[in-house]
Amino acid sequence: MLKYLRKALSIGLLALAGGAHAEITEDYKVILLTENFPPFNMAIDEKNFARDENIDGISADLTRAIFKRAGIGYNLSLRFPWDRIYRLTLDKPNYGLFSTTYTEERKPLFKWVGPLAKSEWVLLAAPGSSIKLNSLKEAAKYTIGAYKNDAVSQHLEAQGMTPINSLRDQENVAKLMSGKIDLWATTDPVGRYIAKQEGASGLQVALRFNSAELYLALNKETPDEVVERLQKALDELRAEGYVDEITNSYL
Structure with missing residues (x-):
């Protein structure tokens, strides 16, 4: 009986090993x-x-x-x-x-x-803005726009902040330029690229607060x-x- 149990266990282990290293199909x-x-x-x-x-x-x-x-x-x-x-x-x-x-x-x-x-995470301010920050804690008193479920937005929320999330990051450019938000939480160089596409230039970096890998x-x-x-x-x-x-x- 013990012999058969050992044989069954051996077969089971081989099957598991085969499954762990099974090759993916051609399609x-x-x-x-x-x-x-x-x-x-x-x-x-x-x-x-x-x-x-x-x-x-x-x-x-x-x-x-x-x-x-x-x-x-x-x-x-x-x-x-x-x-x-x-x-x-x-x-x-x-x-x-x-x-x-x-x-x-x-x-x-x-x-x-x-x-x-x-990439780097930044808070961007409108051209001519006087906002200069030393930490995210200092940014809490400002209205911040971000991109929904983006890592930057998730990070701000994890810090207890409440960014105004948009479904399109491009919307934050218009909000920033019109004064609807004080700061735009985004990544660099992505933010600068999007702003240029939207016809905005001269945005100022109020704070660099993280570097990230994609x-x-x-x-x-x-x-x-x-x-x-x-x-x-x-x-x-x-x-x-x-x-x-x-x-x-x-x-």
Whole structure:
């Protein structure tokens, strides 16, 4: 009896080991989602929906190269708003989202590949503003606009602040220029890029309060093999100088 129990246990362990290292099928694909977040990812025609070759930017070009190097299929689309595609990636297996800011709060929610790029978190004031800050605590008395479910907005909320969240970050430019908000919480260089697109210039940095890394966030049910192959591909491309080459071509 003991002999048969040992044999059954051995077979069970082999099955588990096989499952842990099972290869993904040839038709496996990751459904990649992104948004207009220039210069990291953006629609060529600046609209809020685009597919595949109609999307460019630092992270978009790099992500394509990573998947090609890793030999993993994907479908890529740019959609709006961020809040929707963020929740889709949280909920649906085989979904991925970039450029996603890596934070401790988000760490357990996804599987991660990166970093793809870096950015800084800033509070921007209107041209001619006299607002100068030394800390986020000092900013609490001002009206702050932010982008809903963006990492910057989530960080401010975690600090007990109540930013006025918009579904489109572009809306914050108009609000700032018209005085509806005192400060715009965004990332650099994204904020400056968006402001230029909206015809605004001369915005002032009232405070730089964090630096962040941008990643590809994958649904937690993504096979570990996929994550490992993608990370290995990124590491190889970085070592070959490709990441710097792509970044410099946009900045």
